[in-house]
Amino acid sequence: MPQLLTPPPRAPIKLADFDPRYVEGDLDKDAAEQQLRENTAALAELAYRLYAENRRAVLLVLQGLDTSGKDGTIRAVTTGVNPQSFQITSFKQPTVEELDHDFLWRIHRATPNRGHIGVFNRSHYEDVLVVRVHRLVPDDQWQARYKLINDFERLLVASGVRIVKCFLHISKKEQRERLEARLADPTKRWKFSRKDLDERKRWDDYQRAYEDALSRCNTEHAPWHIVPSDRKWYRNLVVSTLLRRALEEMNPQFPPEEPGLDEIIVE
Ligand code: AMP
Ligand code: MG
Numbered sequence: 001m002p003q004l005l006t007p008p009p010r011a012p013i014k015l016a017d018f019d020p021r022y023v024e025g026d027l028d029k030d031a032a033e034q035q036l037r038e039n040t041a042a043l044a045e046l047a048y049r050l051y052a053e054n055r056r057a058v059l060l061v062l063q064g065l066d067t068s069g070k071d072g073t074i075r076a077v078t079t080g081v082n083p084q085s086f087q088i089t090s091f092k093q094p095t096v097e098e099l100d101h102d103f104l105w106r107i108h109r110a111t112p113n114r115g116h117i118g119v120f121n122r123s124h125y126e127d128v129l130v131v132r133v134h135r136l137v138p139d140d141q142w143q144a145r146y147k148l149i150n151d152f153e154r155l156l157v158a159s160g161v162r163i164v165k166c167f168l169h170i171s172k173k174e175q176r177e178r179l180e181a182r183l184a185d186p187t188k189r190w191k192f193s194r195k196d197l198d199e200r201k202r203w204d205d206y207q208r209a210y211e212d213a214l215s216r217c218n219t220e221h222a223p224w225h226i227v228p229s230d231r232k233w234y235r236n237l238v239v240s241t242l243l244r245r246a247l248e249e250m251n252p253q254f255p256p257e258e259p260g261l262d263e264i265i266v267e
Contacts, residue, residue, distance in 0.1 A: 005238065006225050013215045013226070015207050020171040022228040032237045039240040040080035046247035047085040050115055053252040056160040057112040060243055061120045063129075063213075064168030065206060066196040067178035068229055070121045073168065076236035077243055078119070087112045090121040103127040103145065104152050111156060117243075118161075124149055128213050133205045146216040153222040163222040164246050166239050167214060168229040172203055 003022045007013055050056065060077075062070045078086055089110040098106045104124055112118030128149070132142045153163055170178075179200070182192040199206070218224045225242055229235040 003228065005227070006223050007214075007218060009218050009220050009223065010215065011218070013211050013218070013224075015169065015211055015214075015226075018169055018226050018228070020169045020174065020228050020230040023231060023234050027234070027237075029231075029233045032233045036076065036233075036237050036240055037080075039237070039244045040077075042244050043077070043240065043247065044081045046244070046252065047081050047117060049252040049254060050117070050247065050250070051082075051085055052115075052254050054115040054255065056162065056250060056252065057114055057116050057118060058162045058164065058243070058246060058250070059112055059118040059120065059156065060239075061123045061125070061163065061165040062168065062239075063123060063125050063166070063210075064229065065170060065175065065203075066193075066199055067175050067182075068168035068170045069232055069235055070168060072232060073166075073236060073239050074119055074121060077240045085117050086119060087116050088119040088121065091123060091126060104148070108152070111161065114160065124152070125213050125217075129206065129209045132209045133202050146213070149217050150219055150222075153217075153219065157221045162246050162250055164242050165217075165222060165224045166227050166242065167210065167224060168227050168235060170229045172200075174230040175200065 002024060003019060050058070062073060064070055074088060078088075087110075091106070091110075094106065107120075107124040110118070110120070128142050128145050131137055156163060179192065179196060182188040214224045214226070225238075227235055227238045
């Protein structure tokens with residue numbers, strides 16, 4: 001049975017129902033990489049038109065546990081497209097200045113300019129995930145945030161921003177292998193953080209926090225996609241396909257020409 005990629009709005013989501021190793025049909029790595037290249041070519045064209053139109057924007061939100069492949073996905077979907085089209089932001093632990101404002105302040109500042117594709121590597125969802133799991137604010141504060149997030153995303157959509165939210169779903173076993181791989185490879189060790197091991201111990205808490213965020217913020221205006229991510233090639237293909245489809249639906253147009261351009265002679 002094909003696995004649902006985009007659950008219906010507000011339906012309660014149980015991550016155990018979603019297989020992180022899922023692949024559609026008999027797709028293999030070679031075919032997926034070929035399709036990814038086709039997506040890239042289409043995206044390059046669509047991004048050019050989005051930029052020329054200069055009226056709307058796209059926001060790709062990537063969330064997932066450590067090692068789920070947020071960086072790798074960004075590399076895969078942006079390679080081959082004009083870098084000027086992208087505005088990429090990685091959200092780390094908030095700075096003192098950021099903590100001195102509401103939780104959406106730093107997020108709103110990073111939303112894409114018209115004509116661009118914004119990419120969030122982590123996002124405002126951290127404020128109902130890590131913040132909840134580590135009890136960084138009182139319960140009533142993070143609980144109020146689901147509605148605030150839905151309202152904020154509605155504001156963006158009403159302002160011409162198309163939102164594509166992807167949860168990169170990996171298994172606990174796959175995370176162990178990826179953490180081991182980071183330790184084994186001297187060129188990957190910089191990515192390893194002891195903190196990731198502490199986070200791994202809270203795996204079940206994170207699954208629960210993700211289930212609530214995915215269920216409560218899965219709206220008509222900004223739906224969540226649950227991307228099977230144990231296989232990197234499938235993950236990359238799915239996210240690039242979602243981005244391509246969003247842009248195809250938007251169908252950006254070149255702005256109307258100035259009248260009389262045909263008569264112009266450049267001397
Ligand atoms: P990395 O993605 O490996 O660069 O790590 C970034 C770290 O920043 C992760 O541990 C996140 O959980 C953390 N982080 C991001 N946003 C927030 C936030 N709003 N509050 C607390 N920690 C955050
Ligand atoms: Mg990390």
